[in-house]
Amino acid sequence: MSIRARRxxxxxWAVPAAAIAVIAGAIGAGPVIAAVQGDPALPERTAEQLLASAAQAGRAGLKPMSGTVMQTASLGLPGLPEVPGMGGSSPVALLSGSHELKVWYGGADKVRFALPGRMSETDLITNGDQVWLWQSDENRATRVKAGSGERGEEAARAHEALPTATTPQQLAQQLLRRVGADTVVSVSNTEKVADRAAYQLAFAPKDPSSLVKEVKLALDGETLVPLRVQVYARSAAEPAFEVGFTSVTFSPPAAENFTFTPPTGAKVEETSLAELLKERRPERGEGFEDAEKLKSEVGTVGEGWTTVAVIPVSEQELTGQGQGEGSSGAGIGAIGDALLKSAKPISGTWGSGKVIQTKLVSALLTDDGRLLVGAVTPEKLSEAAGRK
Amino acid sequence: MSRTPTDAGLAADVPGSRVGGPGGGSRREVPGAELSIVTSGLTKRFGSGQVAVDALDLAVPSGSVFGFLGPNGSGKTTTIRMLLGLVAPTAGEWRLLGTPMPGGVGGVLSRVGALVEGPAFYPYLSGEANLRRYDAADPSADPRTVSTRIGLALERVGLAAAAGKRYRAYSLGMRQRLAIAATLLGPRELLILDEPTNGLDPQGTREVRGLVKEIAAEGTTVFVSSHLLAEVEQMCSHVAVMRTGRLVAQGPIADLRASETVRIRVETPDVEEAAAVLAGLGLPEIRLGDGDVSAALGAGLPERVCAALVTGGVAVRGLAVQRPTLEDVFVGLTGEGFDVDG
Amino acid sequence: MSTVSGKEAVSTEKATRAVPDHDPARGRDQAMTAGQAAGGRPIPPPRAVSAPRAWLRLLGSEVGLTFRRPRNLAMLGVLTVIPVLIGIALRMFAGTGGDGTGAPMIFERITGNGLFLTFAALSLLVQLMLPVCVAVVAGDSIAGEAGIGTLRYLLAAPAGRTRLLAVKYACVVVFCLAAVTAVALSALLVGLLLFPAGPITLLSGGTIPFLDGVLRIGVVVLYVTAGMAALGAVALALSTLTEVSVGAIASTVVIVIAAQVLRAVPQLSVLQPYLLTEWWSGFDGVLRDPVAIGDMGQGLLVFAAYAAVFCSIAWARFTGKDITA
Structure with missing residues (x-):
């Protein structure tokens, strides 16, 4: 009886254990299935072939597609304060957590990005010569006037108005532009991204002072469309930053996705792209002009993966004291404060300052008013500071 | 009477062989078929290591009113909880109405009415709604006859007038009666009543006793647990005695009584002479007291003793036949007394 | 029993009719044949009640008990009143708070379209109020019965442990539906009374007809009910672990609050997709164009996973538990 009872x-209890196992299995099944059945998925190609084909496919233009892009950042930043008024469309929000972006691509002049927030949504819809930015939490529809420039170019730049609308394609372009001789490239053909067989290129910097261990780029096996970009830090097994499709369909999206009529009762505005960019990105500094000014002052030390940017700046400027113009300015200030609190003092032949290290980026604020930033170790920053 | 052997070696011969209930003469092929409750080696050890019930071998004949006697904390309630499948035994097996348990809980318990450790009802419902609730829990209860059955049950316990009153407003005695009514909702072959007279006044206690007898007369087996000796003595045809988790005796009450001899007691100043006369009559176990003499009467007739004493010139101040009470029996069995009063 | 009189004779006679096999020998015979037939399952009595009907009867009893209980009625009442208060407050102070103070835009939408009150009320209440109400009912379901001792009588009736647990959970789901519906209906009614109604502007900027909007509210009600039912499973599992219902209720509420806190910590974003609370507000998917079926489907999967795990834990615990209360 007692044996029977124990049995x-x-x-x-095997029932809940089985339920948990099944669910855990379902969650973990993606990678497992990929590992099990992925091996002979795609014909072998060398990294050079892939890069060449990908470049060719990129020039030929993207096929119509739609999908969901997930961006996850785990940069190891010290605790960021919650900044009021910063919804899912604020670029600062991208520094941590996961963000979802929906993409509908019907052609170069038919693009819709949607950033879902809680009970809100920000949409950027490009349809021919019409570009609309819709922000549901402000009940505001902004029509972007066609500028003097080329129509397609204008549309292509429109996504800059929505800095969080980062797709793997955009990142892949930047990545491929920067790959140089200081990189080890390897390739695998067994990846699975968004349920599609994919090639994966791994770019690893040769310089050991780089905080980046490698950057992985997954290309769709059939269309060679970039499906995922992952940045791995030396200090962690999980990617520090990742942008990739969680689901993707290579078929033309429905036409309704690209039509937009401002709803009744909404604020309708009209603006040019330049105006819009200025308005949407006040975080760069006091304004667009300031940002331009800043750009001219930035110097760099080193090149490739270990480039260090040197920016003349003061602590007050960083923490946003005396600025406080608008919620986003104050937000940046608050973040600066939080970062400075976690900074460690450092000194060298060049003087002394404070250094902050995250998984991917180190920053050094010298007491003589320079900010050095780079994806390198603090020692390298210190060395760069000495080089003036 | 039969003392239940507590060692495992003798446990096997308990069911059927020593206990004969009313109509128990016919032995059947299916073991335990004429027994409403059979347990063998039923044991409950709680997590703390405390043994609440230790290798219990009960045999409750069908049709009997079976008293389950023991002081508070002797394991009666734990036994009842095990019988009803509320608590899983650590070891041992049991059958209810011939069905092996706990596998047969679903089918058998519909035919068993149970009162376990006092009444428990929803305070914000009326007495009637409470009974309806318990009836709904029984999968074999017929919803079409529920009102009739509840009405009957309430009437039997004398609560018909208070049926619509909220349970919260019931007195202790009414609550106990409602709990008894809940055991009578359907046709039952077995009633298990745990301390049914708890909280009742003497009048209520008498009524419960009457009700139990009445139910038993309909052929239902009644298993009554109690810590009150007098109650068991008045209601039951059979009895089992628990002491610190162990069964010390079980059997028909008459058999238990018969095990202790009837004595005759003579009150007299002439102690010596009286003892001589009793010895002359061949009565054994003569005990001399201060102003009285007693002897085992056995099959002897008291009137003959009386005549002999008078003839022998013994000054008889009083003459009494002492039939043993259950208490005497149990004190003899367990070496300790029970609460005689309630 | 109280009166030995002619009345009792009548009752006995009736009882005799109700108890056809009162002859002990016959009763035993039946018991015996029953024991022999089909491995211990008794032959059903002539007036056999089918299992589904008996199950529904117990569910009816359970639901009746839940909705007759003053405490539960009070909770439903509070849930109904909150949308009314939101509506009245917005009506009275409309336009004074709309200066970009960071208040959710959804509340300002209400003044333009009454239907939005439903979405706003649900998105507000789903964070804590609804979960607390569900926790109270589900956390009390087993522990409450154990606490007042009725559990032992239900099981001796015999309700059957699996059957009782299934009925309890079904009743929790019914309560979830009732609570969510109460909020939605009250908000819908107040919204239509106090504010203009008409085609709804979706979060994506598109517009759908009014009736389509009402239909989507129905979808929202079902989605939120599913989310609450998943929490109900958690509370039910906790309820089987204790005999003190307050303990089960409090720990459920603590779990909800802890999950909300975890959600707010950006460093723990890895955990977020696995948190129940993360998906509760996912019903805003119906206000997108196209409807975010994928996201809501994912939410429903999470709810189903939680319900499956915690119901099975509750079952394993409850069927093996010693009922000592």
Whole structure:
């Protein structure tokens, strides 16, 4: 009886154990299935062939597609304060957590990005010569006037108005532009991204002072469309930053996705792209002009993966004291404060300052008013500071 | 009477062989078929290591009113909980109405009415709604006859007038009656009543006793647990005695009584002479007291003793036949007393 | 029993009719044949009640008990009143708070379209109020019965442990539906009374007809009910672990609050997709164009996973538990 009872209990608790196992299995099944059946998925290609084909496919233009892009950042930043008024469309929000972006691509002049927020949504819809930015939490529809420039170019730049609308394609372009001789490239053909067989290129910097261990780029096996970009830090097994499709369909999206009529009762505005960019990105500094000014002052030390940017700046400027114009300015200030609190003092032949290290980026604020930033170790920053 | 052997070696011969209930003469092929409750080696050890019930071998004949006697904390309630499948035994097996348990719980318990450890009802419902609730829990209860059955049950316990009153407003005695009514909702072959007279006044206690007898007369087996000796003595045809988790005796009450001899007691100043006369009559176990003499009467007739004493010139101040009470029996069995009063 | 009189004779006679096999020998015979037939399952009595009907009867009893209980009625009442208060407050102070103070835009939408009150009320209440109400009912379901001792009588009736647990959970789901519906209906009614109604502007900027909007509210009600039912499973599992219902209720509420806190910590974003609370507000998918079926489907999967795991834990615990209360 007691044995029977004990066995009965074991059998009973096997039920929840099995339920948990099945669910855990379902969650973990993606990678497992990929590992099991992925091996002979795609014909072998060398990295050079892939890069060449990908470049060719990129020039030929993207096929119509739609999908969901997930961006996950785990940069190891010290605790960022919650900044009021910063919805899912604020670029600062991208520094941590996961963000979803929906993409509908019907052609170069038919693009829709949607950033879902909680009970809100930000949409950027490009349809021919019409570009609309819709922000549901402000009930505001902004029509972007066609500028003097080429129509397609204008549309292509429109996504800059929505800095969080980062797709793997955009990142892949930037990545491929920067790959140089200081990189080890390897390739695998067994990846699976968004349920599609994919090639994966891994770019690893040769310089050991780089905080980046490698950057992985997954290309769709059939269309060679970039499906995922992952940045791995030396200090962690999980990617520090990842942008990739979680689901993707290579078929033309429905036409309704690209039509937009401002709803009744909404604020309708009209603006040029330049105006819009200025308005949407006040975080760069006091304004667009300031940002331009800043750009001219930035110097760089080193090149490739270990480039260090040197920016003349003061602590007050960083923490946003005396600025406080608008919620986003104050937000940047608050973040600066939080970062400075976690900074460690450092000194060298060049003087002394404070250094902050995250998984991917180190920053050094010298007491003589320079900010050095780079994806390198603090020692390298210190060395760069010495080089003036 | 039969003392239940507590060692495992003798446990096997308990069911059927020593206990004969009313109509128990016919032995059947299916073991335990004429027994409403059979347990063998039923044991409950709680997590703390405390043994609440230790290798219990009960045999409750069908049709009997079976008293389950023991002081508070002797394991009666734990036994009842095990019988009803509320608590899983650590070891041992049991059958209810011939069905092996706990596998047969679903089918058998519909035919068993149970009162376990006092009444428990929803305070914000009326007495009637409470009974309806319990009836709904029984999968074999017929919803079409529920009102009739509830009405009957309430009437039997004398609560018909208070049926619509909220349970919260019931007195202790009414609550106990409602709990008894809940055991009578359907046709039952076995009633298990745990301390049914708890909280009742003497009048209520008498009524419950009457009700139990009445139910038993309909052929239902009644298993009554109690810590009150007098109650068991008045209601039951059979009895089992628990002491610290162990069964110390079980059997028909008459058999238990018969095990202790009837004595005759003579009150007299002439102690010596009286003892001589009793010895002359061949009565054994003569005990001399201060102003009285007693002897085992056995099959002897008291009137003959009386005549002999008078003839022998013994000054008889009083003459009494002492039939043993259950208490005497149990004190003899367990070496300790029970609460005689309630 | 109280009166030995002619009345009792009548009752006995009736009882005799109700108890056809009162002859002990016959009763035993039946018991015996029953024991022999089909491995211990008794032959059903002539007036056999089918299992589904008996199950529904117990569910009816359970639901009746839940909705007759003053405490539960009070909770439903509070849930109904909150949308009314939101509506009245917005009506009275409309336009004074709309200066970009960071208040959710959804509340300002209400003044333009009454239907939005439903979405706003649900998105507000789904964070804590609805979960607390569900926790109270589900956390009390087993522990409450154990606490007042009725559990032992239900099981001795015999309700059957699996059957009782299934009925309890079904009743929790019914309560979830009732609570969510109460909020939605009250908000819908108040919204239509106090504010203009008409075609709804979706979060994506598109517009759908009014009736389509009402239909989507129905979808939202079902989605939120599913989310609450998943929490109900958690509370039910906790309820089987204790005999003190307050303990089960409090720990459920603590779990909800802890999950909300975890959600707010960006460093723990890895955990977020696995948190129940993360998906509760996912019903805003119906206000997108196209409807975010994928996201809501994912939410429903998470709810189903939670319900499956915690119901099975509750079952394993409850069927093996010693009922000592």
């Amino acid at each position: 009965g209990r074991t059998v009973r």
